[in-house]
Amino acid sequence: MIDIQVFAGLKDYFPATFNMEQVKSVADLKSCLEQQQPHSANLLSLSRFAVNEHFVSLEHPLNNHDKVAILPPASGG
Amino acid sequence: MTKSPYFPQPAVASNVAITTEAIDITTLFANAQHATAGGIVLFSGTVRNHHAGMAVAYLEYEAFEPLALKQMQLIVNEACSKWSLSHAHCTHRIGKLAIGDSAIVVITAHAHRSQAYEANQYIMDRVKAEVPIWKNEFFTDGSSAWGNNTPPINSK
Numbered sequence: 001m002i003d004i005q006v007f008a009g010l011k012d013y014f015p016a017t018f019n020m021e022q023v024k025s026v027a028d029l030k031s032c033l034e035q036q037q038p039h040s041a042n043l044l045s046l047s048r049f050a051v052n053e054h055f056v057s058l059e060h061p062l063n064n065h066d067k068v069a070i071l072p073p074a075s076g077g
Numbered sequence: 078m079t080k081s082p083y084f085p086q087p088a089v090a091s092n093v094a095i096t097t098e099a100i101d102i103t104t105l106f107a108n109a110q111h112a113t114a115g116g117i118v119l120f121s122g123t124v125r126n127h128h129a130g131m132a133v134a135y136l137e138y139e140a141f142e143p144l145a146l147k148q149m150q151l152i153v154n155e156a157c158s159k160w161s162l163s164h165a166h167c168t169h170r171i172g173k174l175a176i177g178d179s180a181i182v183v184i185t186a187h188a189h190r191s192q193a194y195e196a197n198q199y200i201m202d203r204v205k206a207e208v209p210i211w212k213n214e215f216f217t218d219g220s221s222a223w224g225n226n227t228p229p230i231n232s233k
Contacts, residue, residue: 074209076140
């Protein structure tokens with residue numbers, strides 16, 4: 001089970017927190033989410049991914065109990 | 078060899094914070110006073126009442142706090158090394174903010190003013206681009222929009 005947390009505009013498409021199973025990598029997770037919510041694809045493609053509070057690339061593998069945060073482009077300040 | 082107290086050393090401990098409370102600018106500024114600093118720049122990013130021609134009622138900021146704090150610290154540390162700052166600080170407020178509230182304060186202190194200005198802008202630019210904090214703008218017509226989702230034309 002992978003724990004997923006999304007922020008800002010991604011909450012228009014997904015719950016703020018949810019779980020997924022059988023996703024092997026960040027790229028795999030991203031394509032699953034795009035299939036679930038095709039309109040989220042643009043924002044997902046602009047977003048950064050963090051696993052266990054570290055920024056990671058799309059190739060990063062996912063393991064059971066990993067905590068993934070999906071971070072749209074920043075708009076603080 | 079003893080280090081001269083008159084030569085600016087990179088700040089040892091830099092301060093970053095994320096808070097839901099009003100930012101206490103006066104105290105932050107007082108904390109930035111340093112014997113080696115001839116110039117202290119304090120930037121406050123405040124909530125304005127309009128965006129892209131629309132009247133703003135209030136803002137809400139959210140953060141992915143653990144990573145936001147790490148990234149803020151990294152940026153402030155890099156600025157401290159790059160300019161040998163006497164002091165550097167960055168606080169970002171989150172939650173609901175009213176027009177005129179300070180959303181972010183960046184303070185940089187250096188022996189000379191030009192470096193203090195440069196370092197301050199460097200920290201602000203990188204925080205806006207890299208730190209996982211988001212602004213949700215609530216307009217007086219009842220609509221709302223997340224910042225950066227649909228970048229408005231001529232947004233400056």
